[in-house]
Amino acid sequence: MDALEIRPPAEREAALLAALPGQIAHARTASAAFADILSGIDPATVTSRAALAQLPVTRKHELLERQQAARQASGDIFGGFSALRYGAHMPHVFASPGTIYEPEGTRKDYWRMARALYAAGFRPGQLLHNSFSYHFVPAGSMMETGAHALGCTVFPGGTGQTEQQVQAMAELQPAGYIGTPSFLKIIIEKAAEMKVALPSVTRALVSGEAFPPSLRDWFIDRGIAGYQCYATADLGLIAYETESREGLVLDESVVVEIVRPGTGDPVLEGEVGELVVTTLNPDYPLIRFGTGDLSALLPGTCPSGRTNARIKGWMGRADQTVKVRGMFVHPGQVAEIARRFPEVIKARLVVSGEMASDSMVLQVETASAPAGLEPRISEAIRDVTKLRATVQLLAPGSLPNDGKVIEDARSYK
Secondary structure (H helix, E strand, O other), rough: OOHHHHHHHHHHHHHHHHHHHHEEEEEEEHOOHHHHHHOOOOOOOOOOOHHOOOOOOEHHHHHHHHHHHHHHHHHOOOOOOOOOEEEOOOEEEEEEEEOEEEEEOOOOOOOOOOHHHHHHOOOOOOOHHHHHOOOOOOOOHHHHHHHHOOEEEEEOOOOOHHHHHHHHHHHHOOOOOEEEEHHHHHHHHHHHHHHHOOOOOOOEEOOOOOOOOHHHHHHHOOOOOOEEEEEEEOOOOEEEOOOOOEEEOOOOOOOEEEEEEOOOOOOOOOEEEEEEEEEEEEEEEOOOEEOOOOOOOOOOOOOOOOOEEOOOOOOEEEEEEEEEOOOOHHHHHHHHHHHHOOOEEEEHHHHEEOOOOEEEEEEEEEEOOOHHHHHHHHHHHHHHHOOOOOOEEEEOOOOOOOOOOEEEEEEEE
């Protein structure tokens, strides 16, 4: 652990909030996209989480749309989001599905992965077997630059060629593995089939897909302690697991909010919502970037001694848009309906029936139901969605805490 990870939470919060005005001002100056998105915003006033929550959320599909439009209009492949330009300060450009292009800068540990590697048990002077992809996507480089910052040597295994991966591990004796958990399982099974022992591989940092407890225990049974981290190609490291295995600790260089899907409104601690991240990276200064992933904040701090907040990890996708009778219905529309009625605590739209013969029910939590509330909500549904729905009033706490604003319960058989 470093000093930043164990500082008092109030000190960390003060430092993050103090950095916000400068980062927002920089984003407006250095990024044409945020000059537009944040036009009219005075960066000097954004000194609290409440003020940050008033800024617009930029979601991945909007970033993609801006990139695509800018490529046609000006040739800017980054859509005005990058503060870097081609040349010595941008050693790599990566591509994620979409296609979204991401720049890589030259700062040491650009993607901030060293903390996650250290928390997984890796130490300076070790050799790490990196089986994340090195082409198109940045995953391989994300881990390699973090390992180099930690003082480790990297074998760039990449993906595929399973027998060669086993041979390299057997001969090079790395201290552990970096990659997806499913590929590590394939390597271990291939090694058993080849009757090749891999005694040095006792640690793993995995990411890129779900890491269920059953697979974690499968690795433990074979002498490998696997830990997960949560990172994206846009933001770098967001959170990482520690030896306590009680949630994922947030990285020190991001401001994380959990908001109600389809909105930018923060939810209460413990409530499931969409992860929205503001990064302090000056090269790619994303402000209130909606990841599209669901999670929730955990109470308290990590037993490992790290004092930053923790999240539960990946809990599903926040984009719950559905098509009903030829019309798209978005989570933001459900939120707009709920905001019209101060009596509404929480709302969830349930779509049922069969395709082309579906129906909608808006389930609404309310502590009080004045006369005429149901028909007024029904009218608001028609106004916002152009569709009809029935309204079901529920007591507070009746709806599940799973982050769902729209539940598609239709039969697709």
